[in-house]
Amino acid sequence: MRILVTGAAGLLGSAVVRTAGERGHDVRAFPRSALDVTDPGQVDRRLRAEKPEVVIHCAAYTAVDRAEEESDQAMSVNRDGTRNVAMAAAEIGATVVYPSTDFVFNGRAGTPYRPDDETSPVSAYGVSKLAGEQVLAVSGCSWIMVRTSWLYGPGGWDFVDVVLEQAERSGGMSVVDDQVGCPTWTGSLAPGIVDLVEAGATGTYHLCDAGQASWLALAQAVVEEAGLDLELTATSTLAWGAPAQRPPYSVLDCEKAEGILGRDMTPWRESLHTYLSETL
Template sequence: MRILVTGAKGQLGSAVVRCASSAGMEVLAYSRDELDITNSALVESMLFREQPDVVIHCAAYTHVDQAEVEVDTTYQVNAVGTRNLVFAAEAIQAKFVYISTDYVFDGQAKAPIDEWTMTAPIGVYGRSKLAGETYVRDLHSRFFIVRTSWVFGHQGKNFVKTMMRLGDEKEQLKVVADQIGSPTYAEDLAEAILSLIKSNCFGVYHISNSGACSWHEFAEAIFSYTKQPISVIPCTTEEFPSLAPRPAYSAFAHQSLKLNGFKEMRHWRDALLTYLKVEKRQK
């Protein structure tokens, strides 16, 4: 299987490249500098030349707060860039995987969100990612829309790395306790995506590690596992105002994985322990 990965140097993209290469797949890995997805002619010529069997689209504009300011740029990357890839992928009959987000929901749910829940994004980032979903649905016939949340991986910045750094610098820390979601280990997500592309079970999937927590609970688990002696104080979202609104509740149900017979995702606490062990080995 010949796979083209966009955003190949990001948290998820790098995990997909590692997992696919380990599985013996031929991987064409492109970073933002190597493939400008907003250039339709360039995207089309690249895909027609390389002829991948699958396109896994991990590239995105993910600066949630800055998206409220750089609106055009956000849509140019997340919507128009996705359209360019989808159109070319359909033309060469390559399967298409689009990585979406919990930010396509408004955060008003009271129970884990399944794949058929009505979308209602509350910020520019979420709306731009939903626009990308729309292009995928409208322009491609064999697609997987994969919504995920709270990703932590070995490449780049993430919440876990930030907490570990602050744990070495501070004795006390305030962390938001009124936002609930599902943490996702990038390596687990990558493995799940590779399982999808081997099938023809196309559609929308919610893929995160199982279970849910607040950012505060997530931080407490990190410090407990790393044995960093720091006091974690719960606080509200209002105490940390930001440009972009955040969903208050975005924990996922994994109905599509279950109904299509895919492997259940392990609990986020188990995934976190594995992540920390790998990070320790890599130091």
């Protein structure tokens, strides 16, 4: 399959390029420097030239806290950029895969969110990602939305890197313990996304590693797996005082995607173990 990847140098984009290439697909990888999704003419010309059957649209504005001050930029990339990709894809008959986020939910549920549950983002970033979902849904192209959460992996800067770096710089770290979600390795997500594409899936899916954890539990697991000398102390979201509000509970129910994949997602702790043993 000919697959074009936007945002190809990002955390997820680089994993998708790697996985799709390993599966023998004809991958056309475009980092931001080669394809700016906010430029409709550039997007249109690039898709007409490359003629992909599938566009995995990993380009995104992902600075959750900064988005509170830069909501126009977040909208420009996440909503308008997605519209540009979707309209160009509709013209050439390509399917668009749009990674989205657990941050489209408000986090007040008590059970894992299913793909058709009501969305209600509590941050500017979440609003912009939901706007991207909405423009894609009415664009006329064939689409797959894949909501995921709490990503880590090679080729980016993520929470696991923060813990590893903190262990080198100091002996202690405060970590929020009242937000619960699904830590997810890009090494689990990228194969899942490519599996959905290969299966010809359409519609909205949730895809993340299995189980749930707080940020503190994830940090503790990194400390244990990597054998770090780092003392962790619990703090609250309120005390942490980040500019953007985050959902307190954003566990995603992956049953629908697992039905297509024919397998269960890997428990998050197992994925973390594999990632760190490959990396360290």
